[in-house]
Amino acid sequence: MTEFERALLDLLPRLRRFARALAIDAVDADDLCQIALERALKAEAQWEKGSRLDSWMYRIMRNCWIDEVRARKRRSETFVAEEEGLAVGEADDRRIEARVELGHVDRAMAALPPEQREVIALILVEGLAYREAAELLDLPMGTITSRLVRGRQALMEMLGEAA
Numbered sequence: 001m002t003e004f005e006r007a008l009l010d011l012l013p014r015l016r017r018f019a020r021a022l023a024i025d026a027v028d029a030d031d032l033c034q035i036a037l038e039r040a041l042k043a044e045a046q047w048e049k050g051s052r053l054d055s056w057m058y059r060i061m062r063n064c065w066i067d068e069v070r071a072r073k074r075r076s077e078t079f080v081a082e083e084e085g086l087a088v089g090e091a092d093d094r095r096i097e098a099r100v101e102l103g104h105v106d107r108a109m110a111a112l113p114p115e116q117r118e119v120i121a122l123i124l125v126e127g128l129a130y131r132e133a134a135e136l137l138d139l140p141m142g143t144i145t146s147r148l149v150r151g152r153q154a155l156m157e158m159l160g161e162a163a
Contacts, residue, residue: 004044007053008037014126015057022065024110032068036061055136058122062137072117108158116151123148 001009015036019029039060040047047056109117122133123144134144 004047005041008040008057013055014054017125018058018061018121019065021109021117021125022062022114024106028068032061034070036064039064043130047051052132054126055132057129058124058126058136062118097101104159105155108155111158112151112154116147116154119144119147120151120155124152 012033016029016033019033019036020026023029027089036057040057043060047053109120112120118137119133122128122136123130128136130144130148132140134137134141137144
């Protein structure tokens with residue numbers, strides 16, 4: 001395994017979280033992650049050694065997602081939402097409650113506009129600095145800040161949290 005491949009493997013959990021934030025559906029997120037990794041492996045020579053691999057991968061993944069959304073619109077496909085009842089058969093009540101709460105958060109994230117969802121995923125979930133997210137998304141800092149504030153407020157309202 002090359003150093004590049006090992007670095008990608010170490011980055012995989014973060015990539016999967018970002019893919020889930022973009023795609024919402026777990027199956028779509030897994031597909032998105034695979035497509036982005038394939039592109040990265042094919043384009044390894046384009047990555048500048050010493051630069052941030054995570055930012056490079058987030059950009060690739062975001063571009064892959066944009067391509068997928070455009071393709072879906074052209075094909076006019078619809079996807080059936082995930083079925084409820086992921087916790088059926090589990091004995092541990094706390095695990096069931098955690099899954100239910102996670103489901104609430106997933107639905108709240110899915111209800112956000114895509115531009116707010118991706119900023120929240122990069123800054124609040126992945127821990128990128130505002131400036132890093134702004135560079136990655138090629139947006140001004142003010143736009144990043146306003147999307148994050150509006151997204152947080154919307155999440156708090158949907159989840160019943162006090163602001």
